[in-house]
Amino acid sequence: MGEQVDAVVIGLGVAGQDVAHRLRDGGLTVVGVEEHLLGGECHNWACVPTKMMVRAGNVLAEAHRVPQLAGTATVTPDWSLVARRIRDEATHDWNDAEIAEELTDAGVRLVRGSARLAGPGKVVVDRASGGTEEFSARAVVLATGTRPAVPDIDGLAGTPYWTNRDVAELTEVPRSVTVLGGGPVGLEFAQVLRRFGAEVTVVEAEDRLLGREDPEVSAFAEDVLAGDGVRVVTGVKAERVEYGGGFVVRLADGQSVTSQRLLVATGREANLRELGLDTIGLDPQAKSLDADDRLRVADGVWAVGDITDRGQFTHVGTYQGRIAAADVLGQDGDRADYRAVPRCVFVDPEIGAVGLTRAQAEEQRLRVRIGRACIPESARGFLHHAGNAGFITLLADADRDVLVGAVSAGPAGGEVLGLLTLAVHARTPLPVLRNMIYAYPTFCRAVEDALRDMDTR
Ligand SMILES: Cc1cc2nc3c(=O)[nH]c(=O)nc-3n(C[C@H](O)[C@H](O)[C@H](O)COP(=O)(O)OP(=O)(O)OC[C@H]3O[C@@H](n4cnc5c(N)ncnc54)[C@H](O)[C@@H]3O)c2cc1C
Numbered sequence: 368m369g370e371q372v373d374a375v376v377i378g379l380g381v382a383g384q385d386v387a388h389r390l391r392d393g394g395l396t397v398v399g400v401e402e403h404l405l406g407g408e409c410h411n412w413a414c415v416p417t418k419m420m421v422r423a424g425n426v427l428a429e430a431h432r433v434p435q436l437a438g439t440a441t442v443t444p445d446w447s448l449v450a451r452r453i454r455d456e457a458t459h460d461w462n463d464a465e466i467a468e469e470l471t472d473a474g475v476r477l478v479r480g481s482a483r484l485a486g487p488g489k490v491v492v493d494r495a496s497g498g499t500e501e502f503s504a505r506a507v508v509l510a511t512g513t514r515p516a517v518p519d520i521d522g523l524a525g526t527p528y529w530t531n532r533d534v535a536e537l538t539e540v541p542r543s544v545t546v547l548g549g550g551p552v553g554l555e556f557a558q559v560l561r562r563f564g565a566e567v568t569v570v571e572a573e574d575r576l577l578g579r580e581d582p583e584v585s586a587f588a589e590d591v592l593a594g595d596g597v598r599v600v601t602g603v604k605a606e607r608v609e610y611g612g613g614f615v616v617r618l619a620d621g622q623s624v625t626s627q628r629l630l631v632a633t634g635r636e637a638n639l640r641e642l643g644l645d646t647i648g649l650d651p652q653a654k655s656l657d658a659d660d661r662l663r664v665a666d667g668v669w670a671v672g673d674i675t676d677r678g679q680f681t682h683v684g685t686y687q688g689r690i691a692a693a694d695v696l697g698q699d700g701d702r703a704d705y706r707a708v709p710r711c712v713f714v715d716p717e718i719g720a721v722g723l724t725r726a727q728a729e730e731q732r733l734r735v736r737i738g739r740a741c742i743p744e745s746a747r748g749f750l751h752h753a754g755n756a757g758f759i760t761l762l763a764d765a766d767r768d769v770l771v772g773a774v775s776a777g778p779a780g781g782e783v784l785g786l787l788t789l790a791v792h793a794r795t796p797l798p799v800l801r802n803m804i805y806a807y808p809t810f811c812r813a814v815e816d817a818l819r820d821m822d823t824r
């Protein structure tokens with residue numbers, strides 16, 4: 368049935384593209400199928416545009432710190448610069464021709480359309496230009512990513528609510544925004560929009576923000592947002608949404624939140640429904656795909672990226688892409704190991720975490736030791752002064768004397784996380800970490816303070 372090729376990659380976001388390039392580099396004939404824009408969420412509506420926004424918001428915040436450190440500054444936020452940069456430098460006005468050219472120049476055959484499995488090794492594509500095309504391949508790689516999960520709240524469907532895609536394409540900051548969901552998406556957008564002048568309220572159904580992280584991370588995130596003037600409501604569900612030119616969100620405790628816009632940031636849903644998973648013996652209702660350590664999900668089928676739900680991050684997708692491609696190419700490559708997945712929320716100050724949380728360590732019945740350092744009390748934090756909030760928490764397995772988790776919040780918190788990620792990943796013995804030299808006065812040096820704290824508890 369259909370054209371015979373070595374591999375078909377379904378979905379050309381960051382994960383799928385990575386695999387397609389690697390398979391082609393390995394000498395295979397490769398078809399890549401994309402139903403929308405190459406680059407997927409990360410490139411077009413997520414990491415790249417949002418981090419351009421964050422950079423701009425941080426510059427504004429830094430300018431507001433001038434009076435505490437260097438004199439006076441008058442700042443007038445102008446979103447048009449952000450919007451222009453996203454259009455010109457990040458997304459080329461949501462035109463993927465350049466990425467497509469890179470892929471096809473590398474020798475990948477690009478098919479634009481929606482692909483589905485039609486049995487082992489069989490893929491059918493409903494082409495965007497009309498008609499269908501069929502392929503037989505010894506390897507099929509699924510990389511179809513996610514879409515926003517929209518909660519079933521009375522009145523919400525049918526209103527012009529926003530998702531991350533609308534904010535990425537924003538040309539003008541609204542007067543007021545209600546953000547449903549206090550995860551990474553909600554918090555990053557909330558702070559940026561507030562810094563560009565919007566009144567922002569975050570409504571989180573659970574009793575704390577960033578609920579997968581340790582409680583002190585949630586408390587820190589709440590303080591950070593409050594410091595910017597974002598209103599945070601936690602532990603209460605939105606019961607009803609009304610729209611009539613503006614939004615009213617009615618909460619279960621009787622409160623209501625009124626705003627010009629409503630951003631839904633309540634998590635993601637994997638694009639798996641229409642994929643024909645049943646034709647290869649997988650559950651078509653699955654919320655994610657359970658890939659093994661070589662990213663195999665069935666005979667001749669691999670899955671990479673957000674659909675595997677092993678940390679919905681670009682760096683996880685490309686990490687998996689490398690491992691899956693090596694396996695497809697028959698190389699005896701690395702096995703996926705999620706012990707040290709770094710997670711960084713790009714609010715300012717940044718909040719990074721890696722490895723286990725305390726709750727996960729408890730679940731695993733580890734005997735833990737904890738060390739803490741407060742960034743404002745560290746040498747660099749003291750020097751930095753305005754905008755220096757933050758902390759480092761180290762979580763060690765007392766029996767093996769290695770770090771199993773860490774949090775790094777503060778200015779450049781995500782960069783400091785690199786050192787901690789290496790320590791968790793490489794199972795660096797604590798004596799080695801204690802005995803190394805930390806440059807003075809870097810933020811990294813607070814790791815040494817936290818190690819000292821661990822030893823004095
Ligand atoms: C607002 C926001 C900010 C983020 N910021 C960060 C960040 O700073 N750092 C970070 O690491 N991560 C971040 N993420 C997460 C990151 O965007 C994702 O982890 C990453 O994009 C996942 O890549 P993927 O290739 O698995 O999926 P996607 O990017 O979703 O790509 C999947 C592709 O498959 C296509 N597709 C789906 N079904 C089919 C089909 N049947 N046929 C053909 N094509 C199909 C889709 O059109 C899409 O292009 C952010 C996410 C959001 C929402």
Ligand SMILES: NC(=O)c1ccc[n+]([C@@H]2O[C@H](COP(=O)([O-])OP(=O)(O)OC[C@H]3O[C@@H](n4cnc5c(N)ncnc54)[C@H](O)[C@@H]3O)[C@@H](O)[C@H]2O)c1
Nearest residue numbers: 518548549550551552553571572632633634679711712713
């Ligand atoms: N900096 C980064 O790396 C970055 C940035 C953004 C997103 N991401 C990735 O994208 C993924 C999705 O992020 P997200 O923030 O959309 O999802 P999330 O699942 O992390 O957070 C969603 C939040 O919404 C809350 N929620 C759910 N239903 C609700 C309701 N009806 N009312 C109010 N609150 C509700 C949840 O309790 C949760 O706290 C994350 O897992 C993350 O991996 C990464």
